[in-house]
Structures are given as structure tokens and as C-alpha cells.
Amino acid sequence: MSEHDEQVLARLDTYRAHDAPTHGGRVLSYVYDSGLAELDALAGQAAARVQAVNGLDPTTFPSVALMQADLLVFAREVLHGPPATGGAVTSGGTESIMLAVLAARERWRQTRPGDGRTLRVVAPSTAHAAFHKAAHYLGLEMVTVPVDPRTGTLEADRLAEHLDETTVLAVASAPAYPHGVLDPVAGIAAAAAERGIPCHVDACVGGFVLPWWEGTPPWDLSVPGVTSISADLHKFGYAPKGASVLLVTDPALDRARYYALTDWPGYPVVNPTVLGSRSAMSLAAAWAVVTRLGAQGYAELTAGVAGVTSAVRQVVDGIPGLQVVGEPIGPLLAVGTDPAVPDHVQVDPHAWAQAVAARGFVLQGQPALTQADGTVLARTTHLTLTPASVGVLDELGAALRTGADDVRGQAPRHAAAPADGPTDLPDPVALARAARETGELDLPAVLALIETLPRAQSARLLVDFLAAFTAPPTGRA
Ligand SMILES: *Cc1c(COP(=O)(O)O)cnc(C)c1O
Numbered sequence: 001m002s003e004h005d006e007q008v009l010a011r012l013d014t015y016r017a018h019d020a021p022t023h024g025g026r027v028l029s030y031v032y033d034s035g036l037a038e039l040d041a042l043a044g045q046a047a048a049r050v051q052a053v054n055g056l057d058p059t060t061f062p063s064v065a066l067m068q069a070d071l072l073v074f075a076r077e078v079l080h081g082p083p084a085t086g087g088a089v090t091s092g093g094t095e096s097i098m099l100a101v102l103a104a105r106e107r108w109r110q111t112r113p114g115d116g117r118t119l120r121v122v123a124p125s126t127a128h129a130a131f132h133k134a135a136h137y138l139g140l141e142m143v144t145v146p147v148d149p150r151t152g153t154l155e156a157d158r159l160a161e162h163l164d165e166t167t168v169l170a171v172a173s174a175p176a177y178p179h180g181v182l183d184p185v186a187g188i189a190a191a192a193a194e195r196g197i198p199c200h201v202d203a204c205v206g207g208f209v210l211p212w213w214e215g216t217p218p219w220d221l222s223v224p225g226v227t228s229i230s231a232d233l234h235k236f237g238y239a240p241k242g243a244s245v246l247l248v249t250d251p252a253l254d255r256a257r258y259y260a261l262t263d264w265p266g267y268p269v270v271n272p273t274v275l276g277s278r279s280a281m282s283l284a285a286a287w288a289v290v291t292r293l294g295a296q297g298y299a300e301l302t303a304g305v306a307g308v309t310s311a312v313r314q315v316v317d318g319i320p321g322l323q324v325v326g327e328p329i330g331p332l333l334a335v336g337t338d339p340a341v342p343d344h345v346q347v348d349p350h351a352w353a354q355a356v357a358a359r360g361f362v363l364q365g366q367p368a369l370t371q372a373d374g375t376v377l378a379r380t381t382h383l384t385l386t387p388a389s390v391g392v393l394d395e396l397g398a399a400l401r402t403g404a405d406d407v408r409g410q411a412p413r414h415a416a417a418p419a420d421g422p423t424d425l426p427d428p429v430a431l432a433r434a435a436r437e438t439g440e441l442d443l444p445a446v447l448a449l450i451e452t453l454p455r456a457q458s459a460r461l462l463v464d465f466l467a468a469f470t471a472p473p474t475g476r477a
Pocket of ligand 1: 092093094095097128130173175176177202203204230244459
């Protein structure tokens, strides 16, 4: 490597020094560390070999089709899809969900030509934001059905009440991200099937860990009425970011996600996913990881994750003032305040997350949400356990306990409702500048603000914040 090349990489290293650690189990969201350095190295090598390939055209680059086929066969087997199950390898859960929603919308329109009614996606309120985003992009109405704040899920009948003629898709999560709780997949799928509505199971986070998790009720493509499923390779598939699987059991529904165009003077276009030209690097990396691990490798990694999850659950159960929400199945937990203990024993989950961060572990704060029926999902702090958590279990457990001790009895922070409207709000641009300069962000304050403000307003603040945080420096005067 030339000296100049070294300098380029050294500069990247200085940028990377700002990042949260991706390995070692200190960040309990965003990253899914298998703890196997050789697996990461293999993924990197595989990615490098296809660096110049364009995934746009598998007829020119058949390796793309071959790797994708291997991944789809593996996913179909572990998720119990019937033999005719088709699908795609996408860039991530959001794209898999986008395509599932698109296919359902297109199928609805194909079978009811000329019907211009507003169409809907019906999901529990805990369904991932990606469904809201898909509905937004695709001109659909997102109907969120309240879940029981105690359990984090709902009876299938409650969701079934909202399924109507204009519903293109019913959704169940396995598990839902916020609380790690499984929806009643069988009940929701049966209710949808009865009405001729497709049912998508969002197993983005669960898809490559629940197949080996003990005591899980049926949730995959073996359940009658489930027509599609999303499972992220870049979560518990342990592949680098940029890979997810969408499986669709009905070939007509599967075809409906494609986009083809012959109505322009360029090359004939047929895109199975959202992008045109696309990297094959994340596909090859995921393919290498899955091929190397196989079902046996996933079973072994899952055993470790299940053990550490149950140990962390015991730690949290033993902390006065906190409680796990509902009955999570899988490696995700949401922790909230235990309302049954006196005020001076209660622990605010966001203050707790901040105290635990000071002790070296990054947890993820989730704001309270008022549902359509007025019930409130309390604020929580989210933890995702991974194989890397196993090696730091003692340290993590100690941080969770002593972090709670640090803040027990403190009054929870709430943002004041802005008396004078927007002029009273913190300036998101100033917040972003401060965060960029100090590398620190007062997350509990941000979350409290989100809980207080009308949703459209808090969403706009987030946009202003991120735009300012990522803005390129302004040019020279
Ligand atoms: C992560 C996740 C998604 C979205 O996936 P991205 O890969 O972040 O786009 C969707 N649903 C669930 C349940 C998830 O955990």
C-alpha cells in the first residue's frame, strides 16, 4: 500500500474513532455481533470479491442469482415456506417490508381494476416504523390497532375488527421490536385469510434466531394464512449491514413486487427490488456468513443468546423499581418502571439508560406512546442481547444494577408543553451543533420532548435535527 493510501485510511480511522463500538457487546441495539472475528473476516473477503459487480443484472452477473438462490433456499427451509415460495434478497428490513406492502397493494388493484378507494395496512401499534414509511411512500393509510400496555400485544380478534374490504395487508410481528413480544400470528393470519387478505409476518429481527429458540408458538410460513415474511440477514443472520430476505408464498403476490419498464429508449428494465444498480457486496457477505454458519451454526449461536437473555432478564427482575414489559420471546427486552412499588423505589427507564451509559453500556430509550384508544404504552428502555453479550454478562449485569441504584427515586423527566407554541421549543439546530461538538446528546430530554409534542411537530424537529447534524460544512465565504 502506498503512503498516500495509508493516509487515506488513517483519515478514515480518525472518523471511525467517533463511532460507538460495533463489537464486544457494549451497544445493545443497532449491531448484532456474533462474537466470531473469523466470520467478519470471511464476510469482508466475500464482499471484496464482488466489489465491481452490478447486482442490477443477474443475466450478466449470474453469481448474483446463484448467491440469492442459496440464501432464499436456506431462509425457506428455516422459515418453513412451501416449495413454491419465492422472494428476494433486499438491502434491509425496510426494503423487504416496502416490497411486501407494494406487492399487496398491487395485488389488490389487479383484482379490483378501477376501484379508486383509499387502501389500508392494518397492524398492531407495535409494528415497525417501516410499515408507516411504506404506507407513506405508497399512498396507503396506516391503521394501528392498540395493544394491551401490560402485555405489549393484542388478541387477534381486536385486529380482525379492523380488517375490511379496503385492507391490502394484515401485519403481525415475530417479535415486535419495541418490547420483543410475539403477536398472535396464527389468529391474525387466520382472520386475514378468512377475508382474502394477505398477511405479512415481520420477522426482521426474529427470523434468524426464533427458528432455534425453544418454546416459541408457531409464527412462520408454516402458519396457515401467512403469505409473506421478512427476515433480516443483517440482524441475527450476523451478516454485515445491507441484507434482508423477503419470502412470499403465492407466486402471483410475489410477482407483484417487481417493476418492469419497456416504455423508454434505454435498456429494458426489470427490477425485483427498489434499487436499480446495486452493490453485490452485502449479498456476497451475507451469503458467505450463512453458508459458513448453516443451521447448526445458528443453533449454537442462538443457544448462547438464549442463555444470556434469560440471565439478563433475571438481573432486571431482581432490580427494585424496574420491570420487563410483557412476556418477550427472543433476545429483545423492554424495561419500564414498576408502578407497583412506592415512588422512592421507582426507576425511570430513561434516567436508568443514561446511568448505564455512564458505566459503559449503551441501551436504547423508547418514548411513551398514546394509542388510538387513549391507552398509553409507557416509556421504556430497550435491550437487544447478542452472542457478544455472553462475554460481558457480569459487567453488564453490574452496570444494570448499579445504574438503577444511581437514579432510583428520582422524579422522571418530562418536557414542559410549549406554552407559546413553537417559539418555546429547544432549537434543533443548536442541539445538533452541540451534539456534533461535544459528541454528547441529552437523549432523555429529546425523548421527553417527543412524548410531549404533537407527533407531526416532533417528527419535524427530528428532521431539522438530523439535517443539521449531518449537514456538510458551508463553503468558504
Ligand atoms: C429492524 C427491524 C425492521 C427494519 O429493518 P431495517 O433493516 O432497519 O430497515 C423492521 N421490523 C423489525 C421488527 C425490526 O426489528
